[in-house]
Amino acid sequence: VIAASAGNHAQGVALAASLHNIKSTIVLPEFAPLTKITATKNFGAEVVLHGASFDEAMAHSRFLQEEHHYTYVHAFDDELIIAGQGTIGLEIVRDLPQVTVIVVPIGGGGIVSGIAIAAKSLLPNVRIVGVQAANCAPMKKSVAAGKVVILDDALETIADGIAVKRPGAITFPIIQDLVDEIVEVTEEEIARAIFFCVQNNRLVVEGAGAAGLAALLAKKIKLNSDDNVCAVLCGGNIDANLLARVLEQVLVRQGRYLMFKLLVPDRPGMLARLLDNVADSGANVIEVFHRRAMWLAPLGKTGIEMLLEVRDKQHGTEVHQHLEDAGYHVEREGVGDWEEYY
Structure with a gap:
């Protein structure tokens, strides 16, 4: 099997392949955090570094798939992957049945699509809010335009796990139908959320995983006094050096x-x-x-x-x-x- 990933999907595919004695090749962007590269290798995958972004890594993975006739496991634009990610929604409803708002980071849209399908099938009135890094936010622009918009002018972001320039063909219509709102957060707001998790919750969360909390702390999402809110922290693979810089910057600010x-x-x-x-x-x-x-x-x-x-x-x-x-x-x-x- 082969997959392209910003790092989190990579580890899941690598582990699943190793458990079933299947060879796996994972293509990561050249500047992927060292923690993600090392963890993916440790799970048994062959890691190929290519391109400056997830989209460039994915294009190269498609080339390798055709060259070697591998089976492709897409990071988000796959119905089975979306279904697997949707189990997060089932867990939220099971553990917090009174939830009224679920806040989910959005990259290609797999996790938010799965959560929205699962949660709204059980709690039709639950509100789903997606969050993107302002430096790379094609999904919000796509929803506003009513069609998939490819982002050519994306900037670097510490939320590398959701830095996807093109929404998925499968996930986009699901998000159009089931996600109630999409908001954007700045790099400084993401950094503050990472710091908040470390200081107050004793959790190490990467930029992509902290995006939902960042939107809440920055008051980007309108809430009612009786809302029960769940922010999904989907990712803890942050490089130690980056974490140290983030914590120091927030302490200064x-x-x-x-x-x-x-x-x-x-x-x-x-x-x-x-x-x-x-x-x-x-x-x-x-x-x-x-x-x-x-x-x-x-x-x-x-x-x-x-x-x-x-x-x-x-x-x-x-x-x-x-x-x-x-x-x-x-x-x-x-x-x-x-x-x-x-």
Whole structure:
């Protein structure tokens, strides 16, 4: 068998093939996360890296299928795959029979199609909301146009698992018929949802899996006070390096990490005195850099850049004021502009 995937479908096919002693070849985009590549290989598949996107990987997989006469297992445009993914909908209705809104990420549309068919067959009034990354959102444009729209100007997204430029031929009419609304989320909103899952739910969720929660946190979906909402977190294959960068960026945006720039006299002991003042304020120093030539600092002065960790936004304000009161003129970079969620 052969399949193309952004990484999640790949592992399912690889495992199923290995369990049945079937040879599997999986084509992944060249820039697929290392965690997905490694996991797919560990499940027994031959991994081929090709193209910069899922769509390019899929085109190459079709070429290999014809060349070697493999059986093709499509990631979303296959009725049996949609039926399998639809078991998520059955589980939701079984475990949360009072659900009124189900929020599902959309790439090619397989998972949302399966969930919509299953859930609405049991709960006809349940509302299905699909979520796409704004950087790659052909499904919403297709529904608006009433026909499949191929996205030629898609941008990169941390939600690589749903970065599909062309909706499926099978999934598109299902989504037209059963999905009540499609919304888009930005990269920053996806990052915030990943952070939320780690901090509040102790869950590691990749960008594609967190898209539904991102829409809820960003208030992109209109809800009633009596709604029971289920957000499907469909994917946890995020590279450790990317996860670290996401967490750090959100900490900065929420004001938990502060970036300060200031000048101090270029004499021995001045940096130590500055850091003593930082310690007195209760902040933790993450990084410190001396900047002379880069800042064109006045003679006799040296520039200092500090990355500090604080408890919350209020504490950050207090640290800033403490340094000002100590005689430093502090410029703050990357001022937090996101509220915190608990």
